[in-house]
Amino acid sequence: MSHTKLSVNVNAIAHLRNRRDLPWPSVVGLSRIALEAGAAGITVHPRPDERHIRRTDVFALQEMLRTDWPGREYNIEGYPTEDFLKLCEAARPDQVTLVPDMPGQNTSDHGWDCVTNQAFLSEVVGRIQGEGMRASIFIDADPTQAAAAALTGTRRIEIYTGPYGHSFDPVEQRARLEEVAVTADAAVKLGMAVNAGHDLTLDNLPPLVKRTPHIAEASIGHAVIADCLVYGMAETVRRYRCALGDSDA
Ligand SMILES: CC(=O)[C@@H](O)[C@H](O)COP(=O)(O)O
Numbered sequence: 426m427s428h429t430k431l432s433v434n435v436n437a438i439a440h441l442r443n444r445r446d447l448p449w450p451s452v453v454g455l456s457r458i459a460l461e462a463g464a465a466g467i468t469v470h471p472r473p474d475e476r477h478i479r480r481t482d483v484f485a486l487q488e489m490l491r492t493d494w495p496g497r498e499y500n501i502e503g504y505p506t507e508d509f510l511k512l513c514e515a516a517r518p519d520q521v522t523l524v525p526d527m528p529g530q531n532t533s534d535h536g537w538d539c540v541t542n543q544a545f546l547s548e549v550v551g552r553i554q555g556e557g558m559r560a561s562i563f564i565d566a567d568p569t570q571a572a573a574a575a576l577t578g579t580r581r582i583e584i585y586t587g588p589y590g591h592s593f594d595p596v597e598q599r600a601r602l603e604e605v606a607v608t609a610d611a612a613v614k615l616g617m618a619v620n621a622g623h624d625l626t627l628d629n630l631p632p633l634v635k636r637t638p639h640i641a642e643a644s645i646g647h648a649v650i651a652d653c654l655v656y657g658m659a660e661t662v663r664r665y666r667c668a669l670g671d672s673d674a
Pocket residue numbers: 434436437469470472502524531532533563622623624646
């Protein structure tokens with residue numbers, strides 16, 4: 426049975442490493458363990474200040490995936506500046522996720538307004554797809570944004586799940602989940618595949634994939650790396666695969 430794939434976001438490993446001028450914990454080494462444990466891919470969000478993922482990490486991961494894990498997916502997220510697009514064109518990930526983050530922003534906290542940014546996004550999506558990479562547009566859980574994203578020519582969106590991830594009251598959580606679900610349904614009807622990400626956890630994944638089993642991929646970083654401190658990377662990946670409905674985990 427098909428299930429939602431897990432892409433492990435390794436930003437937080439790089440964050441920990443960058444506390445010192447030392448090469449550990451190893452971003453490539455821990456990504457290898459995640460892949461060996463069955464993660465479908467690796468995600469990075471190289472920010473302009475290189476506070477966590479550095480340009481060198483982007484290429485080291487690309488080399489490791491290309492050489493040792495050719496079937497697994499490499500997903501690079503970021504705001505599409507010329508520098509970012511050139512980095513992606515050099516590293517050639519499978520997927521480029523376009524995120525509307527300003528330089529210096531603490532973390533991603535909203536999706537694109539695909540209506541007002543229609544022309545810009547259409548041009549960037551065309552450029553990425555023209556280079557043979559998949560483009561994905563990060564949007565809020567809002568079906569009107571899914572419709573506007575479809576007009577850019579993208580065949581994939583990622584729904585920002587922060588509001589769902591941050592809600593702990595059951596009524597509020599159900600309402601946020603419903604917004605994600607109707608957005609995913611609208612996107613699928615428009616012929617796009619759907620990713621999801623931000624503040625997904627072992628607790629909030631099962632209701633999400635039960636309500637929206639057609640989510641193709643979840644990219645998860647902060648909670649995966651936090652859980653690694655308790656369970657280790659391999660066991661953590663196994664637990665997230667189970668939470669995503671992977672019966673082989
Ligand atoms: C696009 C998105 O939702 C992000 O989760 C992002 O990759 C997280 O970035 P930080 O790890 O810098 O908070």
